[in-house]
Amino acid sequence: MVSRTVSTVRLRGHTLRLHSSPGPTGSTEPPFVLIHGIGMSHRYLDRLHTELTATADTYAVDLPGFGPNPAPGPTLSVEDYAAVLLDLLAEAGAAPCILVGHSMGAQIVTAAALRDPARVRGVVLIGPVVDRRRRSVWRQAAALGHDSLRELPSANIIVLTDYVRTGLRWYLKALRPMMEYRLEAAIRAVECPVLVLRGSRDPVAREPWCRELAEAAPHGSFTEIPGQPHVAQQGAPGAVADAIRVFLAGHRSGVGDHSGPEPEHPTS
Template identity: 55%
Template structure:
């Protein structure tokens, strides 16, 4: 089913949210999934995952201010700013408690949103989390990303490069520094909800040691590694990632 687009204005900024209804929600209500993109990206590389998760529950995908079509904000927005805007927008939608799913820099957005609004986040899914605290320099990340793109599928690279061009160099660079500065490992330590970390086994951006460290730092964390997949694993192995997220959601669900 095609998602329904809603444009939400909060704090003078515009967020685009696409909602895909889940089956049987009236009979057996399940909390929705909220999918959040990474640096330079939009909802497009989350579409396959959205379709897989919609078989289980309602799915909302978020395009944050400055990403996708439309004007770029005139000021720099931090990770904390984006998270606050997302929390407010989801409040406008009336989503209630949900499973927040982020990819790459989107991991930072959903983690911060869970810290700002613990009642919103029943659980977190961190796919390809950045930035590794032992590789927190722009050259290191640039080299890792360039090498990873050689491992991505042609369809993933088309979406990534298309979104990068649409986002533009200026906004990309303005968001790069907040991403590099956000201390994800310390933020994860403060989370109250269960955390699932997902990585592709061939991901050079979110490496095994770093992902295992995040799981260890979380109060209730678990790691899933998808064999043979690179950084954009939610696109290249969407069905497997969706199945792991649904299983995690059901395993950590509160008794009705």
């Protein structure tokens, strides 16, 4: 059983929660930091959290306004979330690290890597949003509805209950910055290695969009988890963790050029 410590932290006037698990004794691998998407919390990252702890110290963050955290008064931009995340990493001593973001979390980890490159050794974007060809609230809502038909019941339960806990008011406040953030432009300036990862049945983060992001990143790679929808880390946490490890090992050994074929990863 993986041990976890939960800390409540106040930074920049906002409340965050940090869920921490130690990796193997003596590990020199950089820690993983997991960032959830809009309306969500650490809970749908729990299975991936457990898998990654086999390699290194692993942290999952509940951002301001999400999970049990009170909603801030003003609307926060993607860059605001990135700033408070970086402050949290500094306080926890969790940098330099590998940032792993799902959905809107992919925007936040990208913004963090741009804001303070020295604290970020690699970035993993799982199911990144928002596809520039589908930058419409209604199209995103339709894709999420479609995706819910493909998700595991456990994923749908977590998503629904987290959405209810977040509340409509704060969800809508966070929605506008998410829709306005141009990930396709930001990713071009990220200096560290970037892995863009999607489930092969994800109707939200479609293949052309994800490949475009991987090709735009100076050191980008792309891979798919076969048979998985948007919340790939819930249905196939082992395969997602393996894909991340393969990606990081490739960059350590000087391979993993985004122009080459991406590795095959088993399902779990």
